[in-house]
Amino acid sequence: MNFNSELKKGNFMITECDRCKKIVWPSSIFCNQCFNETRWRKSSGVGKVIEFSKKDDKWFCLAEIEDSIKIIGQIDFGTPKVGDKIHIVKCGVNIGNMHVKMEIF
Amino acid sequence: MPKVAIVGYGLTKFSKEDIEIENVLMNSTRDLFKNSPNLQQKDIDAVLVSTNNNSKYLSAILSEMSGIQPRIAHSIESLCNSGTNSIVSGYSYICSGLVDLVLISGAERYDSPGQVLEWDQLRGEFKHPIFWASIFSKSYKRKYSVTEEDLALVSVKNHKQSKKNPNALPQKSISLEDVLNSKKLTADLRLLDCSRPCTGGASILLASEKVYKNFTDVPVWISGIGQKTTSASFTKNLMFDEMESTKQAATRAFHMSKRSQNDIDVMELHDAFSVCEPMALESLGFASAGKGMELVKEEILCQSSKINPRGGLIGTGHPLGATGIAQTIEIVQQLEHKAEKRQVDNPLTGLVHNMSAGATSSTVLVLER
Numbered sequence: 458m459n460f461n462s463e464l465k466k467g468n469f470m471i472t473e474c475d476r477c478k479k480i481v482w483p484s485s486i487f488c489n490q491c492f493n494e495t496r497w498r499k500s501s502g503v504g505k506v507i508e509f510s511k512k513d514d515k516w517f518c519l520a521e522i523e524d525s526i527k528i529i530g531q532i533d534f535g536t537p538k539v540g541d542k543i544h545i546v547k548c549g550v551n552i553g554n555m556h557v558k559m560e561i562f
Numbered sequence: 563m564p565k566v567a568i569v570g571y572g573l574t575k576f577s578k579e580d581i582e583i584e585n586v587l588m589n590s591t592r593d594l595f596k597n598s599p600n601l602q603q604k605d606i607d608a609v610l611v612s613t614n615n616n617s618k619y620l621s622a623i624l625s626e627m628s629g630i631q632p633r634i635a636h637s638i639e640s641l642c643n644s645g646t647n648s649i650v651s652g653y654s655y656i657c658s659g660l661v662d663l664v665l666i667s668g669a670e671r672y673d674s675p676g677q678v679l680e681w682d683q684l685r686g687e688f689k690h691p692i693f694w695a696s697i698f699s700k701s702y703k704r705k706y707s708v709t710e711e712d713l714a715l716v717s718v719k720n721h722k723q724s725k726k727n728p729n730a731l732p733q734k735s736i737s738l739e740d741v742l743n744s745k746k747l748t749a750d751l752r753l754l755d756c757s758r759p760c761t762g763g764a765s766i767l768l769a770s771e772k773v774y775k776n777f778t779d780v781p782v783w784i785s786g787i788g789q790k791t792t793s794a795s796f797t798k799n800l801m802f803d804e805m806e807s808t809k810q811a812a813t814r815a816f817h818m819s820k821r822s823q824n825d826i827d828v829m830e831l832h833d834a835f836s837v838c839e840p841m842a843l844e845s846l847g848f849a850s851a852g853k854g855m856e857l858v859k860e861e862i863l864c865q866s867s868k869i870n871p872r873g874g875l876i877g878t879g880h881p882l883g884a885t886g887i888a889q890t891i892e893i894v895q896q897l898e899h900k901a902e903k904r905q906v907d908n909p910l911t912g913l914v915h916n917m918s919a920g921a922t923s924s925t926v927l928v929l930e931r
Contacts, residue, residue: 460683483684483795508802510696511749517688519697519797527797529688529697539704554687 458497460484464555469548471500471526482526500526502545506561509537518543520559530557537561566653567774567781568929570598570767571891576731576760576879578672583615586669587624590763590884594665595628598767600777607661608634612648612668613883614641614676624667634661641676641918642834644668645764645886646925650787652768662773667765668888670881677759677882679919684797692747692756694796694920695835699750701802702837706852710752714741715855716836717754717876719862724873726903729888731760731879755836757874762881764888782894785911786819786928788812796920805838805921808845812926815913816847819928823847826928827909828896830889832917833874842915843869846926871896871904886916890927897931 460483463470472481472495474488481488481495488495504522509532511517516532520543530545537543547558572593574586581589595601609632611621621635634655640647645668652664670676678689685693702708718738724730736754744754767777774781788811792798800806816822823846831846833839840854849857861869872878872892875885893912895901910931917924 483681508697508701510693510700510751512693512696512747517693517748519802527684529685529693529797551687554689555683557686 461550464548465550467547467549469500469502469545469557470497472497480523480525504543506537506539506541506543508539518559528557530559532559532561535561564657565771566656566784567769568766568784568890568894569769569774569777569781570594570601571894572597572765573729573888573891574763575729576762576881579761581671581761583613583617583620583669583671584623584627586671586761586763587611587620587667588627590669590765591624591628591665591667594765594767598777601767603629605663606630606632606665608632608652608655608664610648610652610664610666611637612644612666612887613637613670614639614644614674615669615671615883616675630665640923641679642832642882643886643916643918643923643925644883645888646890646914646916646927647886649766649768649887649890649927650789650925653784653787656768656770662770664768665765666768666887667763668884668886669763670761670883672759672761674759674882679794682795682919684795691834692751695756695837696748696750697802698841699835699837702841703750705803708840708855711738711742712855713755713836714738715862716833716839716858717741719858720833720870720874720877723867723871723904724877727872727878730873730877731758751835757834757876757880760879760881762879762884762888764884764891766887766891780898780931782897783930784927785930786815786821788814788818788926789924791923793922794919796922799921803841804851805841805845805917805924807921807924808842808915808917808926811924812846815926815928821911821928825911826913827911828868828871828893828906829913829915830872830892831870831874831915833870833876834880836876839869839874846913846915866906867904868906871901871906886914886925889914889916890929893929897929
């Protein structure tokens with residue numbers, strides 16, 4: 458398993474170190490603190506808006522997922538505000554890049 | 563600690579020309595030799611090449627093309643601060659006693675692969691630098707009530723200053739309206755807020771205390787170095803309205819040089835995008851948080867060119883691997899009083915700020931006569 462192969466299937470996976478009790482991000486097979494092997498799990502995909510801007514008519518948003526990891530994704534509906542709660546509704550790979558769609562809720 | 567002097571330099575004109583990377587390296591090296599009449603190929607102990615170009619073995623190739631047979635030769639890549647990373651490496655080789663004279667040549671082509679960091683998948687399809695710049699701009703504007711018009715002044719100032727720089731990318735004069743009416747790349751960034759990728763080269767010669775007199779009567783000393791890399795991924799920044807790596811690099815550089823912000827007479831800052839200049843001024847300690855634009859406006863009002871006299875990256879162009887070296891050369895020329903129309907009034911101490919990948923890495927150098 459790796460991040461991209463699962464992402465292609467629409468699964469947003471993260472790696473966690475059981476020893477350090479922390480998410481290792483970007484995903485990696487080893488913990489960046491103790492070098493222990495990490496464990497894969499599916500992310501809840503729930504987070505909040507840290508920052509946002511707009512390209513053409515589409516919002517892109519820097520979001521913090523699970524109070525821990527920050528990613529940039531796209532928001533199709535609504536106008537984001539800093540602190541808004543979001544969740545990942547779709548993810549995949551688009552022309553070799555991670556593609557994440559988020560919705561405000 | 564042993565001292566290291568900058569004793570020579572060479573530059574190419576920055577352009578959009580399609581020139582082989584080897585020849586870009588060669589052009590500034592040739593200019594360096596032309597500017598250094600006492601320098602012979604056999605004097606050079608180490609050749610370091612700074613570039614993001616994918617070609618291999620470029621330091622050996624440049625050495626071969628220049629008739630140099632160095633003891634140490636290799637390339638150094640660190641995206642946009644490759645240039646100052648190379649200077650720090652050259653400095654270290656001299657301080658270690660391994661060598662006395664180091665040639666450092668930086669070069670990039672307009673189509674450099676270093677403009678996008680493939681590793682940074684956390685940005686998804688928003689990998690282009692305009693997206694981190696948009697996040698920085700949005701965050702900075704909101705937190706400090708800075709406007710798009712305020713940030714546009716950085717671009718106007720640096721384009722104006724670059725008109726006095728014969729090596730800058732050619733351009734027309736730029737007004738505030740030009741910036742505000744330029745193409746909207748995102749809601750928070752316009753085309754003229756951005757530095758432009760280009761083809762360019764810059765070379766510099768570092769010397770030990772033992773040999774510097776062979777090449778110059780007016781050495782410029784590297785008195786302070788600070789470097790910090792916080793991560794490789796833009797989204798790992800903890801704040802988006804300041805540059806943490808720059809803060810830490812500046813603290814180290816000032817400590818090492820035993821100088822403070824008050825001692826700096828002239829500086830080249832890494833204004834890859836207009837927001838970067840006020841943010842860098844704050845993170846370097848020249849202005850308090852949110853007050854960087856006040857300092858920029860003061861400079862404009864006083865018609866001073868103490869900040870980015872060569873036009874910074876926005877005015878001059880940004881050939882990644884050459885940028886940090888070209889910034890350093892500008893400060894050296896200022897301290898030598900050889901900056902011609904760009905000369906600021908009698909500077910004794912200068913600073914270089916060079917950073918990479920959304921401020922995940924920064925280098926700060928303090929230079930003195």
